Amino acid sequence: MFSISQATHATKAAQYDELLQQTRALIGDETDFIANAANFSSLVFHTLPDLNWAGFYLFDGNELVVGPFQGKPACVRIALGRGVCGTAARERRTQVVPDVHAFPGHIACDSASRSEIVVPLVASDGTLIGVWDVDSPVPNRFDDEDALGMEALCTAFVALAWRK
Numbered sequence: 001m002f003s004i005s006q007a008t009h010a011t012k013a014a015q016y017d018e019l020l021q022q023t024r025a026l027i028g029d030e031t032d033f034i035a036n037a038a039n040f041s042s043l044v045f046h047t048l049p050d051l052n053w054a055g056f057y058l059f060d061g062n063e064l065v066v067g068p069f070q071g072k073p074a075c076v077r078i079a080l081g082r083g084v085c086g087t088a089a090r091e092r093r094t095q096v097v098p099d100v101h102a103f104p105g106h107i108a109c110d111s112a113s114r115s116e117i118v119v120p121l122v123a124s125d126g127t128l129i130g131v132w133d134v135d136s137p138v139p140n141r142f143d144d145e146d147a148l149g150m151e152a153l154c155t156a157f158v159a160l161a162w163r164k
Contacts, residue, residue: 050138119150
């Protein structure tokens, strides 16, 4: 049985290092992408503090479609370039949004969300897989240190889980 370890008094860098080790242990031997995405979403959601949504939007060749997640029901489809997720996917650049109400075109799936971070998921051949989206009810919850940590987690996730 897998056990989630929360390092609540550790630095952010230490929390992300621990989460990276847990990610590798949790999904390293599983080959099913959806199973890995579901477990990854749960791991992050239940490990990091002050989150109200954590999950995937997967690129179907035309738009982003909601994938495995933890949190309240979400918007199902997002066009590239629309909202924080669509912007991250189109630009293939991590978006750190301290105040979602100040982001032009923000899509409010959960009215409690106040800040957000979205990391594009790109395969080694440059193929867009989708995005990893994390919301918080706390303003300014995410910063550059979170971006580095989330990007490292996503790099490991793609390397372990994406086998197309």
